[in-house]
Amino acid sequence: MTAVLNNTVTVFSKSYLPLSQVNIKRAIILLVTGKAEALDLGESSAKTIQVHSPTMVLVVPQQIRLTIPHKEKAWRIPAVNRREVLRRDKHTCQYCGSTRHLTLDHVIPVSKGGQDTWDNIVTACETCNNRKGNGTPEQAGLVLRTKPKAPVHPIVAFAAQFWREHKKVQEEK
Ligand SMILES: [Zn+2]
Incomplete structure (x- = not known):
């Protein structure tokens, strides 16, 4: 039971952008309150997580999509540190x-x-x-190995990483 609760679920926005990773408890709350629904990304995502309670079994998908608009927090590029x-x-x-x-x-x-x-x-x-x-x-006579860049919006970074890993999983199949 405790191991199952360590699982995380990927949350997508209403417009199918991967937003973040939430713990399974948070995902269940979003699902049961109707604020999110299961999202099927095809066969690689068909995996579900089963959560057993004394009276029932909840089947939680690994990806959910918000059914409500996602309010974005204001974000600024952080100061250089x-x-x-x-x-x-x-x-x-x-x-x-x-x-x-x-x-x-x-x-x-x-x-x-x-x-x-x-x-x-x-x-x-x-x-x-x-x-x-x-x-x-x-x-x-020195050459920079990479072009220095500012940090990107956390959601953009998360989305890029999500699709990179998703692609990797697909290729391993
Ligand atoms: Zn050096």
């Missing part, structure tokens, strides 16, 4: 790939008008950062 930059860059120097002695580097130095923005701050090891000094990557 060290923890998120390191996470985005997978704790890897964006110039040489080193994972040691990491610092944050302004791609265009502040002295040359570079700003504290997501696309101008990358993870760099001390060696590359020193080599770059107050110059641009080109001046130091």
Whole structure:
């Protein structure tokens, strides 16, 4: 019983966009109150989770779709912060790939008008950062391995991940 309750269910919006993952209790509440319905994504999603109570068995689909409009919370791109930059860059120097002695580097130095923005701050090891000094990557002969980006809306990120994993499941079949 407790293991079953650790299951999660993917919630889709009324317009079929994957929104989030909720725990099974929350999903059951949405289903029994009529705020959501089972969503069939084809054979790979035919799996259901059975929840037994003393008097009945509830069959909960792994994907549900809201039948009510989804109210979106206001979201803004968060301010640049060290923890998120390191996470985005997978704790890897964006110039040489080193994972040691990491610092944050302004791609265009502040002295040359570079700003504290997501696309101008990358993870760099001390060696590359020193080599770059107050110059641009080109001046130091360094090349960025990836183009630094700002975090995307959590729903967009969730949807991208959901479809990536869904596709993987389909391919494994
Ligand atoms: Zn480096």
